[in-house]
Amino acid sequence: MTDMNLPSPAKVETPFRRFVSEFFESRIAAGAFIGLLIIIVLALLAPWITPQNPYDLGQVDVLDGRLPPGSEAFTGYTMWLGSDGSGRDLYSAILYGLRISLTVGVASGVIALLIGTVIGLVAAYAGGRIENVIMRIVDLQLSFPASLVALMLIAILGKGIENIILALVIAQWAYYARTVRGTALVERRKEYVEAAQCLGLSQTRIVFRHILPNCMAPLIVVGTVQTASAISLEATLSFLGVGLPQTEPSLGVLIANGFEYMMSGRYWISIFPGVALLLTVVSINLVGDHLRDVLNPRMKK
């Protein structure tokens, strides 16, 4: 067999594979990533691994209210993290709350990313007056704090999960647009764009197939950071009482519920949801920070 003499085809080192191995070189990043994975899995599996559905008023007993961590509920199971004022098992409520927080964060993050990316790319490639108009709108948008924009929008749109997502998208698309436009401006001056034009490829194809993939690195970084900030923004809105209704408690609502009991020594009602929120946001941010280090060629050793 002549084939035997040929060297076995080496594993093709794709940019993705190199990136993964570089990412996991850092223990903090690997830890944060695994922590985040656990949080996501717990949130996804919430209905199957929690003793109680906190949204089902039939399963919530007011007599179980304000129980300290580790006490036994009337229905028989142990409330390891205690219960809140209306008798919800906090462990169950936190996992269900995480579902809402992650859904809101990821959904608004993805939608804002798509909208912002397209607008940013169009601005960078079209140039001229179109670019000026778009970027002035972005500047205007970014000159307001995101929480203020979201608060105003919720006041107009009303409560509810869709409205919160919509408000967060409107508050955040501009970050993506600005990031993409910055990178795309650099990329479109590169020779491979000229070469693609010389191949007679269409404008749309050059923008989305050639320029966009080269803008992915900063987009991924901004995406993770903005998702974390969307989650905390949603918690803020809910804490202020303009986010999600009491019957669908997100982490922010849970923290707000426990706030009135803080002074009476019932720390767990606010603290545990707070810790869950903190862990989620911190792990996403750590992953995002390290992504930036890996994806930024200037910070390479």
Place this chain on the structure above:
Amino acid sequence: MSATLEVKGLCTHFFTRAGVVKAVDGVDFSVGKGEIMGLVGESGSGKSITGFSILGLIDPPGRITEGSIKFNGTEIANASENALQKLRGNRIAMIFQDPMMTLNPVLRIDTQMIEAITAHENVDHQTAWERSRDALGLVGIPSPEERLRAYPHQLSGGMRQRVAIATAFLNKPDLIIADEPTTALDVTIQAQIIHEAQNLTRRTGTAMIWITHDLAVVAGLADRISVMYAGRIVEQGGTDDIIDRPRHPYTVGLLGSVPSANKRGQRLYQIEGMAPNMLALPQGCAFAPRCQSATQACATSPDVEDFDGRRLRCFHPQQDGAIA
């Protein structure tokens, strides 16, 4: 036989805030089927802009102000973007100087080659892939199947330039514009690439414009040479004529400054002064301030005249072998 490309009086000017830059100012030449024309000049002499003008890829503030570009008999100067897009990569292909920069770093070779085909032809993925593989084989790339799966950074410089050449030939274009394609490569690879390019043009009958600053490269490659200075062609003729008996003082100077074995130990000839500022070209002949034969007559611009079997733009044609 009509020429594949016929450029007449081409002017491409850039209207900048500091003034009008006449990057290309009245350039004439033609390239026939299977012919290679060397377009030689210093950096900034307008040779690359000439190439981009043909493809209609001049970005504002630049534009083609005058002249005609006839491609296969059709006028394409200032043609619609749509018409030009159909020509680019299909009938007219381009090869660039730095193959590291011209291949998209995040797309695999097969993706980039296949889309060059499907942009112009309605063929299925498999056919396009096979044609890409055959094209890579044609430019001397070993195990093309494997190279197609690679990313640009996994190939060497010479290999990448071969990929670029293969891509240029994919749609069997009538004209290829090669913009200093060997400048970024080392000399042995240079020779191989030149050989492949020559081979392919002869075999396919493709016309080629080879833009370079290196006379040594075109001496062994081109059929005809056009020497450009400050946006104008100053001398144009058969390769042997120009290399052996240069008439324009600038060509003489260029040839004189090529290092060679029979001038060992001697100081290399150098053209005095610097390439002119394109915003403030001297009155008359642009080369006059650097030219040792310049006289009063050179204060007016010389016209292009037929001289000794070539086109020449000079009042003072040089004698055989003389270095000004």
